[in-house]
Amino acid sequence: MAAARRSVLWRGSGLWQAPARVRKGLLWLLLPGLGVAELAAHVWFAARAPRESEWRELSRAVLREKRPGEPLVVAPAWAEPFAREAFGDRAFPFDELARSDDATFPRLLEVSALGARYEPARSWRVVSEAEHGRFTLRVLENPAPLRVRYRFIEHVNPRELTVALVAGTQVLPCEFSEQAPVVAGGLHGEVAFPRERFVCGAGPAFVGLTVIDDQRYEPRRCIWAAPPPGFTLRLVFSGVPLGSALRGFGGLSYFLFRDSAAPPVTLDIASEGVRLGSYVHQDAWGFHPFRLATSASAGRTANVELALHAGGAPQRDFCFTLEALE
Amino acid sequence: MSTPSRLERSDGAIAVALGVAYVALLLGSAHSLGYTRDEGFYTYAARVLELWFDRVGDTGTAAFERTNIDHFWNPIHEHPGLMKLLFALSHRFFYERWSLIGESGTAYRLPGMLMGGLAVAVIYLWGREAVGRAAAVVSALLFAFMPRVFFHSHLACLDVAVTAMWLVTSYVYLRAFRDNRWGAVLGAGVLYGFFLDTKHNAWLFPFALVVHLVAVRLLERLKKLPRVGPRVPWALLSVVSIGPLVLWTIWPWLWFDTSERVRAWFEFHLQHDYYNMEFLGRTYWKPPMPALYAPVMTLATVPAITLALFALGLFEIARALVRGVESERFAHDALWLVGLGLSYAPWLSRNTPIFGGTKHWLPAYPFLCLIAGRGFALAAARLRELWAERFQKPEVAAPVVAAFCLAGPLTMTLHSHPWGLTFYTPLAGGAPGAASAGLNRTFWGYATGALTDELNELAPPNAAVYVHDTALQSWQLFREDGRIRLDLTGTLSLPGSSLALYHHEPHMRRVEYETWVVYGTVSPAAIGSYDGVPVVWLYARDQLRRP
Structure with missing residues (x-):
């Protein structure tokens, strides 16, 4: 019986009793073996990632876990469109989806597939973890979240913000409109100009909320405040509770300005006539952080005046975020 | 040889x-x-x-x-x-x-x-x-x-x-x-x-x-x-x-x-x-x-x-x-x-x-x-010798080896269609592996072909569709072929559109962000995907979205 079994492998003897020439020849079997292995690997890889329907099935579990102020993140990031389609706008508020960074958020809800992790929060504590089919839902806790007293982006409205163009002694107020024409320039054009915005005269200058692309082409929601040539764009936020610092990000659409060597945009910040500091932004930096200490004003509620200027340079399409930290 | x-x-x-x-x-x-x-x-x-x-x-x-x-x-x-x-x-x-x-x-x-x-x-x-x-x-x-x-x-x-x-x-x-x-x-x-x-x-x-x-x-x-x-x-x-x-x-x-x-x-x-x-x-x-x-x-x-x-x-x-x-x-x-x-x-x-x-x-x-x-000729010759040691009809060796060598390319190619530019071999981990590695998923705007059913279903009569990376001349071909309804116009104006396509490439994401602002939603109405990797997606204004 044993002999018969051996003969299946090789005529009249075991495989390893075969002549060296034959054994060497068997190496050639690696080639068709590679063909089969590649085919098997293809089948495996093709079926590996969760399908659209599986994302939809996950919806209920995700919406149950989702808390306001705790952004939902998806790993791998390329699968996020499925999550947005399946979970809807409720799970992805604009401010959370296009946030500047994670530093001010105490928690994140991570939806993970294929064993991927959301890298910026890999070191955060896992509060809870649950398997749902081919997904893992994790609640992640920020070990040291920055506490925010005031997000300027939440106060871009005519009750709390006044906007004007200033040139010398000339002051041109920018009126708030709820029905301004929506504009979007496509790939090579301007970012989207929202319907609700402060419109400065008949020109293109305005202040409003939009989303720009950062240096990794990621979305960043920000206050569009592009100073026209020769003007200073002045924004005055009223009743801002100041804390230890102002923390912000500034940038221009990276795709449009990544090669630009145009003059920088300067943002001067003052409160009640007292200068708090400045930020000077170079185009190629992308969406860039800055921080100004305001300890001397901490605990005060005051008006904060932002003055943006770029000399005579045209198309200084600056967009920024600003937060008053505790 | x-x-x-x-x-x-x-x-x-x-x-x-x-x-x-x-x-x-x-x-x-x-x-x-x-x-x-x-x-x-x-x-x-x-x-x-x-x-x-x-x-x-x-x-x-x-x-x-x-x-x-x-x-x-x-x-x-x-x-x-x-x-x-x-x-x-x-x-x-x-x-x-x-x-x-x-x-x-x-x-x-x-x-x-x-x-x-x-x-x-x-x-x-x-x-x-x-x-x-x-x-x-x-x-x-x-x-x-x-x-x-x-x-x-x-x-x-x-x-x-x-x-x-x-x-x-x-x-x-x-x-x-x-x-x-x-x-x-x-x-x-x-x-x-x-x-x-x-x-x-x-x-x-x-x-x-x-x-x-x-x-x-x-x-x-x-x-x-x-x-x-x-x-x-x-x-x-x-x-x-x-x-x-x-x-x-x-x-x-x-x-x-x-x-x-x-x-x-x-x-x-x-x-x-x-x-x-x-x-x-x-x-x-x-x-x-x-x-x-x-x-x-x-x-x-x-x-x-x-x-x-x-x-x-x-x-x-x-x-x-x-x-x-x-x-x-x-x-x-x-x-x-x-x-x-x-x-x-x-x-x-x-x-x-x-x-x-x-x-x-x-x-x-x-x-x-x-x-x-x-x-192949070298491998087939060696395997033919090996085959002759064990089996009759050594001439069968070459076709058998050929079948083993061709089965993978044939299967992968047929499976890649119509997502040829999204396809990657197992060496790259397939399409999901390539997406994770940051390899290009699509270009040329051809993936519109994957969403024609959804476009035809969701678009109101005589609607304008933002075509994004699809050339307007290519859109015209879709219409001529009856793949897209003849009453649907391709446009490069987002604000004037009822539906908007987005073909994913990182540098083009700003177009998607424009769509978010103009349409007031971040949720696609439909996605064209390959092996679990999203490639092209469709946005619809609120009233057009499926319940």
Whole structure:
């Protein structure tokens, strides 16, 4: 019986009793073996990632876990469109989806597939973890979240913000409109100009909320405040509770300005006539952080005046975020 | 190993069968493949030429006067005219006159498919002459079943056409070089003219022939081998002298202000704009381009078994050189190696744009597959010996090995359709692995083809659809073919649209952000995906979304 079994492998003897020439020849079997292995690997890889329907099935579990102020993140990031389609706008508020960074958020809800992790929060504590089919839902806790007293982006409205163009002694107020024409320039054009915005005269200058692309082409929601040539764009936020610092990000659409060597945009910040500091932004930096200490004003509620200027340079399409930290 | 042998009558039949079968497969699968940006531009050019045909019919020789030539040929002169003429003729006759093809777009695509079929057939013929029948079939099918080749072979574009022309011209040149028959010598020159009239890759070809000639003559001298072909390289002289004349004759745009227009043609391509391309998580849009782009993308998109056979083929060629090789066989091998090397050579420069992905070095692939045929022949011979030790009928060994080698490429290629540009081999982890590695998922806006059902379902009557990366001319093809409702207008204005497409490339994400702001939602209404990887998605204004 044993002999018969051996003969299946090789005529009249075991495989390893075969002549060296034959054994060497068997190496050639690696080639068709590679063909089969590649085919098997293809089948495996093709079926590996969760399908659209599986994302939809996950919806209920995700919406149950989702808390306001705790952004939902998806790993791998390329699968996020499925999550947005399946979970809807409720799970992805604009401010959370296009946030500047994670530093001010105490928690994140991570939806993970294929064993991927959301890298910026890999070191955060896992509060809870649950398997749902081919997904893992994790609640992640920020070990040291920055506490925010005031997000300027939440106060871009005519009750709390006044906007004007200033040139010398000339002051041109920018009126708030709820029905301004929506504009979007496509790939090579301007970012989207929202319907609700402060419109400065008949020109293109305005202040409003939009989303720009950062240096990794990621979305960043920000206050569009592009100073026209020769003007200073002045924004005055009223009743801002100041804390230890102002923390912000500034940038221009990276795709449009990544090669630009145009003059920088300067943002001067003052409160009640007292200068708090400045930020000077170079185009190629992308969406860039800055921080100004305001300890001397901490605990005060005051008006904060932002003055943006770029000399005579045209198309200084600056967009920024600003937060008053505790 | 295999030495060159003459073709038999049956080889012609096999070549035709392979070519026809490939064209039939392409035709049968074309409907589900969306129209690319470049197809929009080339079909626009073809439509212009169809108007020129009308002018020829109406005015006779006056259509060949400068006013008419400039009027019709000036706007479409970025690339030469051969394929655009063929697209126009195919559309005019196969679609409009004879109704042999039911879709306007497919009629425009047919010449490109025929070029794909021609390449498959000629790979077989050349492989048959140089290596043997089984290896030739394997070479031809390895080429046919490269997923990216299969994708590009469907298109009314120039890339597979120039691949076929490089191959065919090389093959005829080799025969002319070897046999020195005047027909073949003249044929090589004439073919080079058509090759030049296809795409500018042809500029490299004479350099390839010079390198080939020097290599062959050096080897003959070193190894004291008999000379292949005549002392005077008539075929090469034919290529460099007759080729440009033929180009001038068949590209009417060159008939006037010839030197300035030739210079403009060269300058356009030598100073081509840089477009964006994602590679390993980074978007490149200006030099220096990544040095590893071409090799990594080849590894990531060509089946590993094809590359393994190619590596084995290279080994076999090197071994034959060391052990002693017939000069005629070396003439074949050297032309393959030179064709392969020259087609990749531009990507040795870090100034060469990478925006077209793998399509720019497609002309290397027939030679890669022919060399893979040598590898297959070597492996099949060894396995046949092994088989003979154990089984009857050793002649079965080669077909069995071929089946094992071809099953993967065939399966992967069929599975890749119609997502040819999203497909990656297991070496890259498939499409999900490639997405994680930051390799480009799509370009050219063709993936609109995956969302036509959703567009037709969600769009209100007479709606405007923001087409994003799909060219408006390509949108027109979708409508003409009935894939998209005739009442739906393509637009490049987001605010004026009811539905908006987004084709994902990192640098284009700003368009998606614009859509979020304009539509007031971040949730796509539908997604076109491949193997669990989102590629194209559709946004709808609130009232149009499905409940």
